[in-house]
Structure formats: structure tokens, C-alpha cells
Amino acid sequence: MGESRKSFYITTLGCPKNTADSASIHQSLLEEGLKPSLSPEDSDFHFINSCTFIQSATEETIQTILTAGEIKKSRDQKLIVVGCFSQRYPDAIQQDMPEVDLLFGTGKYAEAGRILREHFPLDFGNQKEFNKEMLSKLSVSDIVENYSKPYSYVKISDGCNRGCAFCIIPSLRGKFKDSTEEDIITQTQRALVSGAKEICLVSQDTIYYNKSEEKLAELLKKISGMQGLEILRPLYLYPDKKTYRLLDYFPEIPKLAPYLESPLQHVSANVLKSMNRSGDFEFFKDLYNKARAVMPGLEIRTSFILGFPGEKAEDVDLILRFLEEVKPEKVNLFPYSPQEGTKGEHMKGKPADREIARRVNLVRELHLSNLETIHQERLGKTYDAIVDEKAEDGIWVVRRFQDAPEIDEIVFVESDSLKVGDIGKVLIDSYQEYDMTGTWVES
Numbered sequence: 001m002g003e004s005r006k007s008f009y010i011t012t013l014g015c016p017k018n019t020a021d022s023a024s025i026h027q028s029l030l031e032e033g034l035k036p037s038l039s040p041e042d043s044d045f046h047f048i049n050s051c052t053f054i055q056s057a058t059e060e061t062i063q064t065i066l067t068a069g070e071i072k073k074s075r076d077q078k079l080i081v082v083g084c085f086s087q088r089y090p091d092a093i094q095q096d097m098p099e100v101d102l103l104f105g106t107g108k109y110a111e112a113g114r115i116l117r118e119h120f121p122l123d124f125g126n127q128k129e130f131n132k133e134m135l136s137k138l139s140v141s142d143i144v145e146n147y148s149k150p151y152s153y154v155k156i157s158d159g160c161n162r163g164c165a166f167c168i169i170p171s172l173r174g175k176f177k178d179s180t181e182e183d184i185i186t187q188t189q190r191a192l193v194s195g196a197k198e199i200c201l202v203s204q205d206t207i208y209y210n211k212s213e214e215k216l217a218e219l220l221k222k223i224s225g226m227q228g229l230e231i232l233r234p235l236y237l238y239p240d241k242k243t244y245r246l247l248d249y250f251p252e253i254p255k256l257a258p259y260l261e262s263p264l265q266h267v268s269a270n271v272l273k274s275m276n277r278s279g280d281f282e283f284f285k286d287l288y289n290k291a292r293a294v295m296p297g298l299e300i301r302t303s304f305i306l307g308f309p310g311e312k313a314e315d316v317d318l319i320l321r322f323l324e325e326v327k328p329e330k331v332n333l334f335p336y337s338p339q340e341g342t343k344g345e346h347m348k349g350k351p352a353d354r355e356i357a358r359r360v361n362l363v364r365e366l367h368l369s370n371l372e373t374i375h376q377e378r379l380g381k382t383y384d385a386i387v388d389e390k391a392e393d394g395i396w397v398v399r400r401f402q403d404a405p406e407i408d409e410i411v412f413v414e415s416d417s418l419k420v421g422d423i424g425k426v427l428i429d430s431y432q433e434y435d436m437t438g439t440w441v442e443s
């Protein structure tokens with residue numbers, strides 16, 4: 001392939017699902033004959049895979065587009081905005097953001113190369129010169145932002161049928177649709193061949209895969225047996241009875257991470273009902289207790305939305321009680337802000353923003369005090385861990401199997417001999433607010 005090959009860079013915002021989508025864009029652009037570049041400044045095509053999940057995500061997307069608009073002034077570059085933000089606001093982008101040369105929404109990631117070729121009749125080089133076998137080895141699904149990460153995201157479905165009242169995702173991503181098993185296995189294989197040791201399965205509603213927790217368990221077992229895989233981490237398990245039953249299979253899945261991400265959003269049955277979600281305090285407590293019982297050492301990530309319309313002081317007290325009794329190790333807190341186009345948009349009874357902020361702080365304080373206890377219990381213990389990256393000379397970012405990439409706690413380890421992707425044991429020596437320092441004790 002000659003010098004005529006155009007280059008691309010993908011800036012990915014938002015959640016790991018977007019990272020998986022960026023991997024599809026990446027693959028499609030490679031197949032179309034483009035080559036990846038290492039920075040937006042060096043690329044002919046700069047893609048922004050956008051997010052609009054909450055207000056702050058929308059603001060970050062807008063800021064990123066404006067910054068990219070400045071970058072493109074210095075060279076002949078095309079700026080392409082894709083994903084949730086362009087799905088939601090295509091007219092506004094077309095009218096108010098002249099720096100954007102092309103946009104397309106969700107569901108077209110795998111066609112990015114074709115779409116580009118249709119809009120920019122440029123010389124992309126001769127596609128036929130590609131050696132397909134080499135391409136499949138090169139096209140790691142996680143070489144989107146960084147070429148040296150030992151984990152990769154694989155998407156097992158898209159869309160969601162649940163219709164939570166605060167959530168815009170179903171109208172952006174559409175109805176739930178499974179990926180085929182063949183696709184999932186191919187993507188996983190590609191990532192493993194390219195050096196990933198951990199696979200995170202992502203989707204909007206993972207437990208809904210094939211509408212059956214047995215089928216999901218079968219898929220997990222199949223992936224768990226694949227050569228090169230060391231850690232398997234299904235993310236986003238909706239806290240319902242299916243997830244409760246799926247836990248029975250956990251001990252049979254050899255490479256499964258001791259981890260449960262099951263966002264509750266609330267624990268008050270009244271608030272959950274207005275959110276159009278299921279569950280209550282007792283069910284969630286049982287669910288989390290069961291997860292810890294079937295897999296000793298497992299840690300839990302959850303999230304709560306504070307200030308949903310109708311939320312009363314006693315509902316917040318229930319969340320506080322839940323944190324006291326169950327102590328999930330990782331907690332995300334969102335102050336509720338109504339999203340245009342959701343069922344919650346016109347609901348009455350939203351607490352004032354200052355009151356919502358107060359509630360968020362109350363819950364955060366309790367979680368931070370829990371975290372102090374959790375950290376104390378981790379001191380002096382050793383954990384299975386993976387080396388994610390070099391922080392600086394002689395200092396490595398290590399992650400326990402109990403922590404998901406890019407979101408959970410990390411452990412800083414001093415060493416002259418580690419390398420990215422090493423798997424071994426880390427001994428926890430100390431901690432700061434969230435992160436820890438430790439010693440690599442065994443490879």
C-alpha cells in the first residue's frame with residue numbers, strides 16, 4: 001500500500017460501549033484502505049464518537065467538537081461526528097457547527113468506511129493490495145485510542161427495550177438487538193490474537209442476551225475457554241431475576257472476573273416504579289449477597305440517581321441504609337437532570353437542584369466512609385492482577401481482577417521488570433481516596 005493511504009483518528013467519548021463501537025469504525029476504515037494515526041493532529045479524517053447520556057456528557061461532546069474544529073484549521077482534515085450526539089441532534093449540528101463535515105448516528109459504525117468513500121471521493125489507495133489475513137491480525141478491536149492495552153471490549157448486543165423514564169438510550173440506539181454468536185466469537189478471537197488478555201462484554205442490556213440467562217451463561221463459558229483469555233468481564237447486568245439466576249452459573253465459568261456490575265439507580269420501590277424499573281431494597285440486597293456468596297472476593301459496582309421526580313427524604317434514607325448494610329465497593333452517583341425526549345422530561349415533583357446536590361453529597365460521604373473500611377480490609381492482602389500500562393519510568397498501573405478497566409480503582413506498583421499484560425499477584429500496601437499502591441509479588 002503506497003503513501004496515498006489516508007489516515008484516521010477516532011476520539012471516543014462516553015462509555016465502554018462507545019469504545020466497542022469505535023472498534024467497529026476502526027475495522028471498517030482499515031478494510032476500506034485507510035490507516036490509523038496516533039493523534040488527531042496527524043489524521044486526514046478525525047472521527048468523534050460522541051456521547052449525550054447526561055448533560056455533562058453533551059457538554060463534553062460539544063467542547064470536543066469545538067477543539068477538533070480548531071485542530072482541523074491547521075491541515076486539510078475532515079471532521080466526522082458519529083454516535084449518540086449526532087443521532088440526537090443532527091439538525092442542530094448541521095446548522096450550528098460548520099466545522100463538522102459529516103455526521104451519522106448509531107447503528108452505522110461498521111459501515112464507516114463505505115460512508116466515507118461515498119462522501120469524500122478521495123484516493124484511499126488500492127484496497128485490493130490488502131492482505132486480508134494480515135488485516136485481521138492488525139485490526140485489534142482495542143487499538144482505537146491506545147495500541148498497548150491488554151483489555152478489549154466486545155459488544156454482544158445493542159439497543160434496549162426497557163424504557164427507564166430517565167434514559168434517552170432506547171431512542172438513540174433503538175430496540176434491543178443481539179449480535180450473532182459468530183460475530184462475538186470473531187471479535188473476541190481478533191482481540192485475543194492481537195494480545196488482549198481481558199475481554200469486557202458490553203451492551204445496553206447484557207442480561208437480555210438471547211432473552212435467556214442460560215444462553216448468556218453458555219456464551220460466557222464458550223468465551224472463557226478461548227485460547228489466550230485470562231479475564232472475562234460481562235458488564236451492565238440489569239438487577240432483575242435473570243441476573244439473580246445467572247449468578248448460579250458464575251462458579252462454572254473459569255475465567256470470570258470476581259466482579260458484578262449491576263446498576264440499581266435507586267432502592268426505593270416507589271422511586272423505582274416511577275423510573276419504570278423493577279426491584280426493591282430487599283431484592284437488591286439478596287442479589288448482591290448472593291453474588292458475594294457464589295464468588296468469594298467478588299466486588300460490586302452500582303450507580304444511583306438522586307433527585308428523580310417524587311423522591312422523598314425517606315427514599316434517600318433507604319439508599320443510605322442500603323449502603324450501610326450492603327457496602328457496594330464501587331458507587332457512581334448521578335444528580336438527576338431531565339433529558340429531552342424521555343418519559344421523565346415532564347414529570348412533576350423534581351427536587352430543587354441544590355437539594356439534589358445535597359442528597360448526592362450525603363450519599364457520597366457515606367460511600368467514602370465505607371470505602372475507608374473497604375480499603376483497610378484490602379491492606380496486606382494479595383490479589384490476582386494485570387498490568388495495564390506504564391505510569392512513568394519504573395511505575396506501573398496495575399489492576400486487580402476485582403476492578404474493571406478505565407473506571408475502577410488501580411494500584412501503582414514500582415518495578416523495573418514488569419510489562420503491559422503481565423498477570424500475577426499484587427500485595428496492597430497503602431491507599432489514597434480511591435487508588436492504591438502495592439507490591440508485585442508473583443508472576
Ligand code: SF4
Pocket residue numbers: 160161162163164167168169170204205238
Ligand atoms: S436498562 Fe434503562 S438505563 Fe439501561 S439502557 Fe435500558 S432504558 Fe437505559
